[in-house]
Amino acid sequence: MHIFKLPDLGEGLPDAEIVEWFIKPGDVVAADQLMVSMETAKAIVEIPCPESATVVKLYGQSGDIIHTGDPLVEFSEEGAVLPTKADRKSQPEPVKASTSVVGELHTSEGKLKETAQSVSGSSIGVKATPAVRALAHRYNIDLSIVTPSGAHSTITAADVERVVKIFADVGELVPLKxxxxxxxxxxxxxxxxxxxxxxxxxxxxxxxxxxxxxxxxxxxxxxxxxxxxxxxxxxxxxxxxxxxxxxxxxxxxxxxxxxxxxxxxxxxxxxxxxxxxxxxxxxxxxxxxxxxxxxxxxxxxxxxxxxxxxxxxxxxxxxxxxxxxxxxxxxxxxxxxxxxxxxxxxxxxxxxxxxxxxxxxxxxxxxxxxxxxxxxxxxxxxxxxx
CATH class of the missing domain: 3.30.559.10 (Chloramphenicol acetyltransferase-like domain)
Incomplete structure (x- = not known):
């Protein structure tokens, strides 16, 4: 197998957003055939296929953000046995390279959408036990935005759960793209x-x-x-x-x-x-x-x-x-x-x-x-x- 990674689309840009795929797994493509359009620095760039091969896997969907140097498409090598349709169904979905974490969490209050972490992700100087930090990590809560109620300004599990409920009330965070x-x-x-x-x-x-x-x-x-x-x-x-x-x-x-x-x-x-x-x-x-x-x-x-x-x-x-x-x-x-x-x-x-x-x-x-x-x-x- 050969993995094509997202190239630098201009002047050291760190990432790009997938606008539209023009290929899908199982397609037999030719070199220079239009593969995907990516948006970066306010411009839409069309990327051609780098080789004649069979598409095995797409790393991301429309709207996902892919970082420069990360996998974008997986192609089959010449003579390789391609996975069957049943094999592809059994494979896990591609991991999204979006800046947000998408999924569901189960809590005593029901199901909550996970939210994207803050840009800073900073929790330096925050007082919290390892268990509370693990809880915050599970819910993708930045401890620096949590108001502590424990002794000596320590963040408690109840503090984290309060923020989780607040985020559930205000709705899902929509990352800017x-x-x-x-x-x-x-x-x-x-x-x-x-x-x-x-x-x-x-x-x-x-x-x-x-x-x-x-x-x-x-x-x-x-x-x-x-x-x-x-x-x-x-x-x-x-x-x-x-x-x-x-x-x-x-x-x-x-x-x-x-x-x-x-x-x-x-x-x-x-x-x-x-x-x-x-x-x-x-x-x-x-x-x-x-x-x-x-x-x-x-x-x-x-x-x-x-x-x-x-x-x-x-x-x-x-x-x-x-x-x-x-x-x-x-x-x-x-x-x-x-x-x-x-x-x-x-x-x-x-x-x-x-x-x-x-x-x-x-x-x-x-x-x-x-x-x-x-x-x-x-x-x-x-x-x-x-």
Whole structure:
């Protein structure tokens, strides 16, 4: 028998989720025949069969997470005797490589679904007897989340059983998968690493908004602001405590979908004409909606734009995802009356259309002055009539 293990699908990714199998045990497959589609880092990768052989066993089902280097498919060697249908039925089911543990537990209270262990799995400093620890392990309860009621802050069996009942009441834990899992990891990294500061202001876009393309104008304004303050178009290396200031603006454009948040990248965004930029944005959004966007189009951005205001909200605190150091968020348009003096003897009340801006930057790499000057250049360009 020969076992095919999940290869590294790009840049040292630790795992991937099975989206769909195109083969099954007993199939005779040919080399390069489509075998399985896997989702990793927000992209779906199709893996072909590595050889011409007979499929003996699949290690996982749709939705399972397989770690890089773990078994994925077992093939028969040339001349090997294949297991019969009865043999395959008698074999145990493949062990799932999911981060959750699925099954049933029998307790005095009835049957409970097992829950996934916490990300940390930490119980350092927790006081509990070996029997209580074994009980917690049986129910997959992280002792660090259990409130002790015993003497000297010791966790008792009753404490563990109380948590088991609570989890039974609130329902089964549903592990995040696919795009949402990738997003959760990215946000955790951002929370641990980045020192975020957000500046809010309103850009006056009265002169052009009625006929203009807001996203396209924002990209142009961001390109000018990056030219004036290059430090915001950069990557920060927390290990080396240094930054790489990047000349071309590779813009990450946040796109919301039912599956989660995607950030396709427009490379050299500063070089596009307005029409070319609009066409590029439309193409990327369509690829995202069809889940056909290439992995290379989802990485390498140097700064990010999030138009959350297309749904709701004026201001936000957008999250900077390492290694980038800045993200601009735009809120919902609103109108405001303003007193304008037109000359020595002329004045009046006019209505302005304002675009709320929220600029978050990593204060490890960028000073407040640099961020403020970036935003000032951006707002000045947005106020122009053409």
């Amino acid at each position: 696919g795009v949402r899992r990738s997003m959760a990891k990215a946000m955790t990294q951002a929370h641990v690493e980045v020192v975020p500061v957000t500046i809010h202001d309103d850009a006056n876009i009265t002169a052009w908004f009625a006929q203009g393309d807001i996203t396209v104008r924002l990209v142009r304004a961001m390109a000018l602001a990056c030219e004036a303050e290059p430090s915001l178009n950069a990557w920060y290396d927390s290990h080396a405590i240094g930054r790489r200031i990047i000349k071309p603006m590779h813009l990450g454009l946040a796109v919301d979908t039912q599956d989660g948040l995607f950030v396709p990248v427009i490379r050299d965004a500063q070089s596009y004409t307005p029409q070319e930029l609009r066409d590029k944005i439309n193409t990327l959004k369509e690829l995202v909606s069809q889940r056909k966007i290439a992995a290379d189009d989802l990485r390498g951005n140097t700064i990010t734009l999030s138009n959350f205001g297309s749904m709701v909200g004026k201001y936000a605190n957008p999250i900077v995802i390492p290694p980038t150091v800045a993200i601009l968020g735009t809120g919902s348009l609103f109108q405001q009356l303003a007193y304008v003096k037109k000359g020595d003897h002329q004045s009046g009340i006019v209505e302005h259309t304002l675009l709320p801006l929220s600029l978050t930057f990593d204060h490890r790499s960028i000073t407040g002055g640099e961020a403020a000057r970036f935003l000032a250049v951006l707002m000045t360009d947005l106020a122009l009539d053409s």
